[in-house]
């Protein structure tokens with residue numbers, strides 16, 4: 454049976470980085486990816502541009518439970534090291550005004566390509582269509598049961614389709630490669646679990662890898678969709694469908710304001726979306742989908758550049774000029790808002806109009822699902838891994854990295870920052 458020093462489960466951002474660092478440390482490495490290609494989620498990220506990092510990297514951008522872990526990992530592999538890593542691979546990046554960083558090509562495929570080139574350069578063994586179905590402890594390490602989804606899964610194909618190498622033709626320490634023997638088992642000294650979360654299952658990460666960690670007794674904090682649109686049954690959503698404005702949005706859980714975010718508010722057929730909603734969705738999804746709390750609202754300030762006082766003055770000025778109720782919001786908000794607020798505007802009750810414009814509340818009925826959530830909140834409990842090494846506190850030789858852990862970053866490059874940094878730290882351990 455083929456033997457490696459390290460097997461990495463999952464060929465996403467975290468797994469590829471972990472494999473590169475493990476190989477650079479002189480170990481033999483097998484990277485197993487259940488999909489036919491590596492890094493599918495990288496290609497989808499940042500709307501195809503891949504927001505690889507934020508210019509501010511730090512523990513404060515993550516859920517409270519993850520902060521000690523994030524602080525330790527970024528202390529070892531922070532912004533400069535992540536940028537240095539990609540610079541060495543040949544990827545040039547630029548920073549937008551909002552602090553988000555992208556490859557200068559504005560193509561996520563450039564990010565994946567440089568990672569694949571490094572895997573090729575280092576001759577890391579890569580198994581595609583290769584799902585790790587099970588693993589168990591043997592003396593001195595682990596034995597893994599791999600799927601045999603194709604007759605010859607152990608070959609790595611470059612982006613242009615040419616076969617780069619086959620694992621079965623690489624020298625192994627003992628025995629034949631699984632591609633030749635067809636048994637689909639490998640042995641290794643260490644395992645790095647980087648199987649991702651549950652969001653966008655069509656891209657590969659469907660939550661199956663949690664079971665591999667659970668086998669050793671790890672706790673899985675119930676995964677819920679995050680960075681996700683909200684279901685709201687409100688006549689405004691119907692009449693304003695397709696309208697997008699800049700707003701300040703606050704999530705309210707059991708009548709308590711939790712977080713306010715400024716950004717895009719988009720009215721849709723089923724409710725609310727846009728960047729501001731995605732940003733406040735994490736706490737809402739955890740409350741609704743994990744804690745089963747029903748009393749949840751979002752409050753929107755549709756004119757955040759006006760104080761209530763200034764808005765009162767402006768609307769009074771308009772009324773004094775004889776502007777009719779139906780045109781009162783002209784130049785302030787898109788025309789459709791006047792239609793949505795028709796009955797209220799007709800009454801010319803300024804206090805009520807201002808309340809609707811500055812504190813419009815929407816009752817949230819639910820969230821959209823896994824196929825639309827950009828991220829998973831939840832995963833392997835952060836307290837169960839060593840903060841310095843990401844090694845499991847329960848099982849020696851087992852490491853965890855990336856979205857699989859209960860580490861939820863804000864939008865804006867923090868989730869990929871975590872994937873690169875945790876992959877590098879887990880891969881660097883000996």
Ligand SMILES: Cc1cc2nc3c(=O)[nH]c(=O)nc-3n(C[C@H](O)[C@H](O)[C@H](O)COP(=O)(O)OP(=O)(O)OC[C@H]3O[C@@H](n4cnc5c(N)ncnc54)[C@H](O)[C@@H]3O)c2cc1C
Nearest residue numbers: 463465466467487498499504585649657658855856866869
């Ligand atoms: C649409 C979208 C846009 C996003 N945009 C951004 C962005 O711009 N910036 C940002 O910071 N974050 C973004 N994110 C989040 C970010 O992409 C992820 O957090 C990050 O890619 C997670 O990396 P990962 O390696 O931990 O997991 P994944 O990328 O999910 O990789 C896990 C891999 O493991 C494989 N796998 C799972 N189980 C097994 C198994 N048993 N055996 C073998 N292989 C297995 C899966 O097929 C998958 O390829 C976005 C996410 C989505 C969905």
